[in-house]
Amino acid sequence: MPRINSPAELEEFRRAILSKRDDKRPCITLCSGSACHATGSEKVADAIMAELESHGLKDQVDVRRTGCHGFCEQGPILVVYPEGISYLKVKPEDVCEIVSHTFKEKKLVERLLYVDPNTGDKSSHEHDIPFYKNQQRLILGLNTKIDPKSLEDYLAVGGYQAMAKALLQMTPEQVIGEVKQAKLRGRGGAGFPSGTKWEFARNAPGDQKYVVVNCDEGDPGAYMDRALMEGNPFTVLEGLLIGAYAIGASEGYIYVRQEYPLAVDNLTVAIREAEEHGFLGKNILGSGFDFTVKVHRGAGAFICGEETSLLQSLEGKPGEPKPRPPFPAVRGLWGKPTNINNVETWANIPVIINKGAEYFSSIGTESSKGTKVFSLVGKVNNTGLVEVPMGMPLRDIIFKIGGGVPNGKKFKAVQTGGPSGGCIPEEYLDVKVDFDELMKMGAMMGSGGMIVMDEDTCLVDIARYFLEFLSDESCGKCVPCREGIRQMLKVMTAITQGKGKEGDIELLENMAMATQGAALCALGKTAPNPVLSTLKYFRHEYEAHIKEKRCPALSCKELIAFHIEPAKCKGCGSCLRKCPANAIEGGKKTIHVIDQEKCTKCGTCIEACPAAFQAISKLSGVPVPEPPAPSARALA
Amino acid sequence: MCMDIAKIDNIIDKHNAEQSSLIQILLDIQSEHNWLPKQALDRVGERLDVPMSRIQHITTFYKAFSQVPKGRHQIHVCMGTACHVRGAQRVLDTISDAIGIKAGETDAELKFSLETVNCLGCCALGPVMVIDGEYHGNVAPAQSAEVLKNYE
Numbered sequence: 001m002p003r004i005n006s007p008a009e010l011e012e013f014r015r016a017i018l019s020k021r022d023d024k025r026p027c028i029t030l031c032s033g034s035a036c037h038a039t040g041s042e043k044v045a046d047a048i049m050a051e052l053e054s055h056g057l058k059d060q061v062d063v064r065r066t067g068c069h070g071f072c073e074q075g076p077i078l079v080v081y082p083e084g085i086s087y088l089k090v091k092p093e094d095v096c097e098i099v100s101h102t103f104k105e106k107k108l109v110e111r112l113l114y115v116d117p118n119t120g121d122k123s124s125h126e127h128d129i130p131f132y133k134n135q136q137r138l139i140l141g142l143n144t145k146i147d148p149k150s151l152e153d154y155l156a157v158g159g160y161q162a163m164a165k166a167l168l169q170m171t172p173e174q175v176i177g178e179v180k181q182a183k184l185r186g187r188g189g190a191g192f193p194s195g196t197k198w199e200f201a202r203n204a205p206g207d208q209k210y211v212v213v214n215c216d217e218g219d220p221g222a223y224m225d226r227a228l229m230e231g232n233p234f235t236v237l238e239g240l241l242i243g244a245y246a247i248g249a250s251e252g253y254i255y256v257r258q259e260y261p262l263a264v265d266n267l268t269v270a271i272r273e274a275e276e277h278g279f280l281g282k283n284i285l286g287s288g289f290d291f292t293v294k295v296h297r298g299a300g301a302f303i304c305g306e307e308t309s310l311l312q313s314l315e316g317k318p319g320e321p322k323p324r325p326p327f328p329a330v331r332g333l334w335g336k337p338t339n340i341n342n343v344e345t346w347a348n349i350p351v352i353i354n355k356g357a358e359y360f361s362s363i364g365t366e367s368s369k370g371t372k373v374f375s376l377v378g379k380v381n382n383t384g385l386v387e388v389p390m391g392m393p394l395r396d397i398i399f400k401i402g403g404g405v406p407n408g409k410k411f412k413a414v415q416t417g418g419p420s421g422g423c424i425p426e427e428y429l430d431v432k433v434d435f436d437e438l439m440k441m442g443a444m445m446g447s448g449g450m451i452v453m454d455e456d457t458c459l460v461d462i463a464r465y466f467l468e469f470l471s472d473e474s475c476g477k478c479v480p481c482r483e484g485i486r487q488m489l490k491v492m493t494a495i496t497q498g499k500g501k502e503g504d505i506e507l508l509e510n511m512a513m514a515t516q517g518a519a520l521c522a523l524g525k526t527a528p529n530p531v532l533s534t535l536k537y538f539r540h541e542y543e544a545h546i547k548e549k550r551c552p553a554l555s556c557k558e559l560i561a562f563h564i565e566p567a568k569c570k571g572c573g574s575c576l577r578k579c580p581a582n583a584i585e586g587g588k589k590t591i592h593v594i595d596q597e598k599c600t601k602c603g604t605c606i607e608a609c610p611a612a613f614q615a616i617s618k619l620s621g622v623p624v625p626e627p628p629a630p631s632a633r634a635l636a
Numbered sequence: 637m638c639m640d641i642a643k644i645d646n647i648i649d650k651h652n653a654e655q656s657s658l659i660q661i662l663l664d665i666q667s668e669h670n671w672l673p674k675q676a677l678d679r680v681g682e683r684l685d686v687p688m689s690r691i692q693h694i695t696t697f698y699k700a701f702s703q704v705p706k707g708r709h710q711i712h713v714c715m716g717t718a719c720h721v722r723g724a725q726r727v728l729d730t731i732s733d734a735i736g737i738k739a740g741e742t743d744a745e746l747k748f749s750l751e752t753v754n755c756l757g758c759c760a761l762g763p764v765m766v767i768d769g770e771y772h773g774n775v776a777p778a779q780s781a782e783v784l785k786n787y788e
Contacts, residue, residue, distance in 0.1 A: 034756075034757055034758055035758050035760050035761055035773075037771070038758050038761060038764070038771030038773055039761065039771075072758075072759075072760030072761070073760040073761070075760075217757070218754065218755070219755070220715070220716035220720075220754050220755035221717035221755060221759055222757075222759075223755070223757030223758070223759055226757040227757075258663060258700055259753065259756060259757070260757065296659075296660065297659075297660060297663055298698075299659050299662070299663055299694075299698035299699070299700040299701065300698050300699030300700035300701075301697065301698050301699060302754065313659065314656075315656055316654075316655055316656040316657060316658040316659055316660075317690075317694075318693050318694055318697040318698075319697070319698075375718075377717075377718035377759035377760060377762070378717070378718050378721045378722070378759075379721060379722075383718075383759065383760035384760050415717065418717070449717065451717045451718055451721060453721055457721050462717075462720075462721070465717070465720050466717075469715075469754060472754075473754070475697070557725075578778050579778075580730050580733065580734065580777065580778050580781050581733065600729060600730070601726075602726045602729060602730050602777040602778070603726055603777065604730075604776065604777050604778040607778075
């Protein structure tokens, strides 16, 4: 591959790529992000190749494996161009029909189209599906158009234009000015103004400076960084390079969790391609700017997402946080000025440089500009990655885009911001989502995890869950975090087990305040948020656990029991056959009975009982009724 | 147990025997052997000139590392929030009952190792379990125990 030495050569190269491409040429794109990969997109890809071969269409149809499209629950996702027909949940055996119907006869394969669960309407194109229709995919949009291993694809959609513009037409100060004017705030969670952060690093004295991409996405329930890094590593690299130029850094690091092997692979290819074309290395595009990048894999520690810990880890040490100041902008990696931003933050930079600060800041709210990618998961119909302008009400995200709560259950709360965030109840669903509004609710933007919970979710258990997670992940360096979280967890665990005492709630509140005030880093300072927010909005659930030994959501294992109602049992044996603990007694035409001693409360029996019978119920806070005597169990 | 020191040396050389690459070197050894044998750690310490105390600190701090041998089949159950609200704990409990070990343990025959992970980033498919790198999404407790019967 030729090295590209100037913006003119870049444009010439781009023209050459585009001249080989034809928008009207048939093309199949297949989502190959991690979720689709898990649901079998690999086998679908093999089937596509074999099918095209057997029809002699191999040279007439392009096949492109793209990154995550976002509608993960409906994967594998296959889109047929030029029409843009979207097929969902595609299996290898469907491919034959897609090729013969859609390519040869230009007909739709109806059963693979999206069906709206509420109206029964079918949609044949991505832009018609409510999930996509209400989004604004500024950052994620390119994922569906490019193969993450093909630099040519990225150049074909305008890639590296922003880099050329920044390096050749703008001074570093102008770049920083543009980012400041765009009012971009860090997407890692805290929402610090990115331009200001860059300026600190630029103004810090020192010849050697570093820039770092934080892709240690440990937040349970959030995976937008994964999707971006896997689907479009080029844009992250381009953003990083522009930032390095603005700050005056000649070296960069990309810190990726080792749990994301595909992200590491795709990124490694993107870096190699960039090096070969001269987009990394010496004298990039003839601008005189030099920049190199290294990939560093994390080793499984949530705390390494915290910037001072991440830097320790980059140096090959245990990732323990350091007090700030000094901030990394002044004394970071190897003691040199360092700027760290999250993946999504870096990915916003090319957009800002290409389209300008004015365009960017026209999107969003007064204090939070641009879009935000959320991972909308949990008890919601359309799960997946969602990108919306800042300021969209929670209700629109969950009900318009997410399609509401499945199985006719009632919405209970939405948890935002992961372990640092909080739970928001239904009465505040009209709050506009931005950094400050969420903070006012006692929740947080965090990295953008949005977990929807229905009436079956126990909020006390959720708060306990986050404490358990954090107690496990606390690095243990400072006492308030190490002990504070552990003691809160002890009290919370006792409550969910029905061993809660009067005064526990007040004790929790005291410990939460102490931990919040005294912990060294953000992990400890924000750890009490899930407890405090659930106490604020769902205090009655705590009280039911403590005073009545009852779990209102029928979820806490120690407080519930499963019971077969004799009047409803038809003796079909479905539950008995499925029970993994052999806890069900019964026989043909006999009322079944659960042995409460043996029951592990896994809930398999409820799922196994035919919907027409619904003979099994969950109980909490009441004694389990005595089963009928063996002699009285025969059914007519 | 016999160790191939040349292989370890290769990994160390690939990272130019730099002290700052300690974690990267250990990750490579871990993915090669599934665990970190003492001999390998000794060699790393020697070549990188890093004291064993620091290596031990790292191998115990980061979750990716194991200083005990792992089973032939590795089961990872995702305990991320999305999986949690969809019943990951019940899946974990059922698997644990079925194979007789707790999370973090390996059975005596070295057949299975059971681990929990905090979010695999496949939240839309929860609950998720991964066996030897193969993903199983939307698993029900009984089904998870059933799948394990296919492993020798």
